[in-house]
Amino acid sequence: GESVGLHLPTLSVQEGDNSIINCAYSNSASDYFIWYKQESGKGPQFIIDIRSNMDKRQGQRVTVLLNKTVKHLSLQIAATQPGDSAVYFCAEYAINQAGTALIFGKGTTLSVSS
């Protein structure tokens, strides 16, 4: 199975709400994680990253939390806007047959209604 997964395939929120997208990983040796946003018909776009020596990192309206004890990370989006509607992927750098590779989860589709 995949080493990175998301708890919910879809999330629907109202404009202005805070959104929380969750991700579980299984490789305890992973030390670098990235969140990507993918809008329809486009390539993944970098949002925020975090290394394993941190448990929280903040960007503009986004926060990533890393809990290494339970191998869980989350992406929090403050004051969600319609433009945030997209598929969100967490990805981890892990060692597989390709050496050190970026492993993607299946994604959570965020729908924001106004």
Place this chain on the structure above:
Amino acid sequence: NAGVTQTPKFRILKIGQSMTLQCTQDMNHNYMYWYRQDPGMGLKLIYYSVGAGITDKGEVPNGYNVSRSTTEDFPLRLELAAPSQTSVYFCASTLAGRNIQYFGAGTRLSVL
């Protein structure tokens, strides 16, 4: 800034045909990657390259070939297209390993 550029954006192939998906980046990145994305799924690594003249297989390399003659270009070749290769293909690059990968807009390929 152009970033990572992929061509074509769309293509329909017949079974057994061949084609090359082009990828070029202008960021002087050493590492380049090819992924495929099937509907409702995450990205799976096909091939990658850590520099000109060096390529390695990823998780799903069967049916594909790559080359890296320059730092900028990393074409992906399908020799005998099969329906199982219907997918969206993304090229990505990064300056060095364990860093943010930057993606192109993708090539949507259908094999009929």
